[in-house]
Amino acid sequence: MNRHENTGGIGRRRLLIGLGAGLAATALPGVATAEPTLLAGAWSNPAYGTITSGFRTPSRPTHSGTDVANSQGTAIWAANGGTVVGVRTNSYPGDTRPGLLPGRTGNAVLIEHHNGYRTYYGHLYSASVVRGQVVTAGQTIAKMGTTGNSTGPHLHFEVLANGSPINPYTFLANRGITLGRTRPAGGGGGWPSVENGERSEVARVVQHLLTAHGHSAVADGYFGSASVAAAKAFQRAEGLVADGVIGPVSWPHLIIDVKQGSRGSSAKAAQVALNRHGAGLVVDGDFGSVSVRAARNFQSAKGLVVDGYVGPLTWRTLV
Numbered sequence: 001m002n003r004h005e006n007t008g009g010i011g012r013r014r015l016l017i018g019l020g021a022g023l024a025a026t027a028l029p030g031v032a033t034a035e036p037t038l039l040a041g042a043w044s045n046p047a048y049g050t051i052t053s054g055f056r057t058p059s060r061p062t063h064s065g066t067d068v069a070n071s072q073g074t075a076i077w078a079a080n081g082g083t084v085v086g087v088r089t090n091s092y093p094g095d096t097r098p099g100l101l102p103g104r105t106g107n108a109v110l111i112e113h114h115n116g117y118r119t120y121y122g123h124l125y126s127a128s129v130v131r132g133q134v135v136t137a138g139q140t141i142a143k144m145g146t147t148g149n150s151t152g153p154h155l156h157f158e159v160l161a162n163g164s165p166i167n168p169y170t171f172l173a174n175r176g177i178t179l180g181r182t183r184p185a186g187g188g189g190g191w192p193s194v195e196n197g198e199r200s201e202v203a204r205v206v207q208h209l210l211t212a213h214g215h216s217a218v219a220d221g222y223f224g225s226a227s228v229a230a231a232k233a234f235q236r237a238e239g240l241v242a243d244g245v246i247g248p249v250s251w252p253h254l255i256i257d258v259k260q261g262s263r264g265s266s267a268k269a270a271q272v273a274l275n276r277h278g279a280g281l282v283v284d285g286d287f288g289s290v291s292v293r294a295a296r297n298f299q300s301a302k303g304l305v306v307d308g309y310v311g312p313l314t315w316r317t318l319v
C-alpha cells in the first residue's frame, strides 16, 4: 500500500486508533507523531486453513465473506491494527439468531481499521478481546469454532470498505497475502503463536527465552498458567499488549541473539530450537563449537547466511 494513502484527510486531528505495527515509528508529513494516528500497518492473514466458500459465488450470491476451515480452536489473528468495535460471545452451534452483522454467523469480533476498513470474524469458538480494545496486526483475537449457522469449524471472514463488504480474498491478495495460506505478516511475519495450553518444543523455547528476559518460566514445554503469567509480565515490560500470547508481535521482542560463547537460558532456547530440526544437542546452555556447527548446518539447509550466529532471521526459521 502506498504510504501516502494513509495521510489523506488525517491532518493533525486526534484519532483514537492504534498504530499499525509496520509503520509505528515512521514520521509522515502532516501527521503529528506524538499523537495516536490512523496509520496502516501491514495486513495479516486472519487464519490458516482451507477456503471452503468464496465471496458472493453463483451458488451463494448473498455470502458476504470468505470461509476458511480448520480445526476447532485454530488461532485467529487481527487482519490489521485497529480497535475492537464489536464482540459477541453468547452464541452456540446451531444458533439461528442474527449476529453482529447480517447473517447468522454466531460468536464474532468486529474490528475498525484505518481509512474506513472493518474486518469481521464469525462462527468463533471464543473471543480473547473485548469491545474497545486496541489490537495490532497479527494479534491473536479468537479461536475458530462453529457457532451460529455452521456445519463445521471455520472462520467466516469479511472485509468491509465504508460499510460495504468487499472480496476478502482479492483484498488480501492485493496486499501480498494468500487468505488461509500465508503466515501473518503484521507484526513481523513468519512467527508461530504460542498460547495457553500449548505443549510443544516451541513452547519450551519460549519458556527459556522468558527466563532469559528475567521472567522465569519452568522449561517443561507446557505453556500453562504460570508460563502465561510470565509472558504477560514480559509483554508489560516491553510495552506490548499483555495478552499472554507469544505471537508475531511479541516474538521480535523475545528473541535474543545467540552466538559462540553465549551462555544461559538464551543459549538453551537456541539449543532446543535446533533440536527441533534434528541437531541432537545437549541442552546445557553453553553455546560452544558443537552448537555453532549445528547452527551452521541448519542455516546451510535453509539457505540462510551460514555464520553460526542465531539472529532474527535464523530464529524465525527455527521456530
Ligand SMILES: [Zn+2]
Pocket (backbone or CB within 6 Å): 053, 063, 065, 066, 067, 155, 156, 157
Ligand atoms: Zn461464511
